Amino acid sequence: EAEVAQSPRYKITEKSQAVAFWCDPISGHATLYWYRQILGQGPELLVQFQDESVVDDSQLPKDRFSAERLKGVDSTLKIQPAELGDSAMYLCASRGLAEYEQYFGPGTRLTVT
Amino acid sequence: KQEVTQIPAALSVPEGENLVLNCSFTDSAIYNLQWFRQDPGKGLTSLLLIQSSQREQTSGRLNASLDKSSGRSTLYIAASQPGDSATYLCALPTGSSNTGKLIFGQGTTLQVKP
Numbered sequence: 001e002a003e004v005a006q007s008p009r010y011k012i013t014e015k016s017q018a019v020a021f022w023c024d025p026i027s028g029h030a031t032l033y034w035y036r037q038i039l040g041q042g043p044e045l046l047v048q049f050q051d052e053s054v055v056d057d058s059q060l061p062k063d064r065f066s067a068e069r070l071k072g073v074d075s076t077l078k079i080q081p082a083e084l085g086d087s088a089m090y091l092c093a094s095r096g097l098a099e100y101e102q103y104f105g106p107g108t109r110l111t112v113t
Numbered sequence: 114k115q116e117v118t119q120i121p122a123a124l125s126v127p128e129g130e131n132l133v134l135n136c137s138f139t140d141s142a143i144y145n146l147q148w149f150r151q152d153p154g155k156g157l158t159s160l161l162l163i164q165s166s167q168r169e170q171t172s173g174r175l176n177a178s179l180d181k182s183s184g185r186s187t188l189y190i191a192a193s194q195p196g197d198s199a200t201y202l203c204a205l206p207t208g209s210s211n212t213g214k215l216i217f218g219q220g221t222t223l224q225v226k227p
Contacts (some may be wrong), residue, residue, distance in 0.1 A: 006156075033214060042117070042202055043157070043216025056214060091156060095212075100145055100164070102215060104157040 004105035006092050012111045018080035021108045025074070025094030032056075033102060034067060034077050037089040042049040046090075049075060082112045115140045115207060119218035126193055127226050134221045136203035141181045147215070148177050148188050157202065160179045161188070170213040193225045 005024040013019045025032050030051050035043035046065065048056040051072040059065065064083070069075040079086055088111050093102040116139045126132050136146070145164045149157040161170045161177040163186070169178040176189040186203055200220040207213035 031212065035215075040219070042204070042210075043215070044217070045214035048214055081182050089154075093215075101147065101159055101162055103159070106147075106156040109154060 004092055004094050004103055006090075006108055007104040008108060009106060010109045010111075012113065015080050015084055015112050016081040017109065018078065019082050020076055021090050021092075021110075023075045023077070023092030023105060025092070026096070026103055029094035029096045029099075030072070031095040031097075032069060032075050033093040033095075034075070035091040035093065037091060037107075039088070043089075043091055046050075046077070047076045079110075082110075084112050086110060087112045115205060115216050117203060117205060117216050117218040119201075119203060119221050121221060122219065123222045123224075125224040125226065128193060130222070130225075131189070131191050132193055133136050134189075134190070134201050134223070136186040136188070137187075138184045138205055141184050143181060143205050145206065146179055147203065147204050148175075148205075150157050151200045151202060151220070153199075160201075172201060175177075190223075193223075195225050195227050197225050198209055198223055 007022050032049040034046045037043040047067045050067045052069050067077045079080045089107045091107045092105045093101045118137045120135050144218045147162045148160045151157050163170045163179045174191040179186045203219045204215040204217045
């Protein structure tokens with residue numbers, strides 16, 4: 001069964017350092033989403049891609065976060081510099097054009113010290 | 114603006130009990146509603162998706178219902194087991210299609226005691 005892949009699964013970094021997360025969606029899925037989930041809360045969207053184009057990045061802190069999906073397949077989310085408040089689970093999801101559901105990856109747990 | 118609320122935030126029941134988790138939303142013009150399970154420190158597993166034209170969906174011991182007019186959905190778990198212990202999240206796509214981001218509730222953390 002096809003799955004969304006994410007790496008790394010866990011990341012510990014010091015504040016002010018740069019960190020990057022990678023997501024490989026299910027093959028053929030044109031829509032890719034990055035969500036952030038703070039402990040005890042539901043996930044919130046950071047950025048949505050349709051193929052290689054950004055559809056929604058209204059909640060992305062653009063002074064420190066960036067996201068790209070250069071070839072419309074896999075995607076990278078970067079934080080520079082990381083802050084203590086960035087500690088969270090970062091979830092990637094993808095959806096096919098003819099599908100109703102978003103399929104989620106295992107997430108990357110970020111701890112900023 | 115769509116807002117999603119889940120009550121209670123936490124629930125503890127003895128094994129074997131039937132239980133109901135609640136999800137309410139403010140805008141009834143929804144496309145579908147999805148229930149997820151999340152184990153501690155893990156990603157989201159989709160449990161059930163109900164289209165706006167449907168009233169309920171069933172999968173094994175799980176049954177999800179949808180009442181758009183009242184802005185409510187419930188997830189019924191029959192004969193609960195310790196393995197059901199997890200956080201359960203409901204979510205709806207924004208707008209009137211399924212292409213937008215999901216708006217999540219804060220989740221209900223369930224503990225089933227042996």
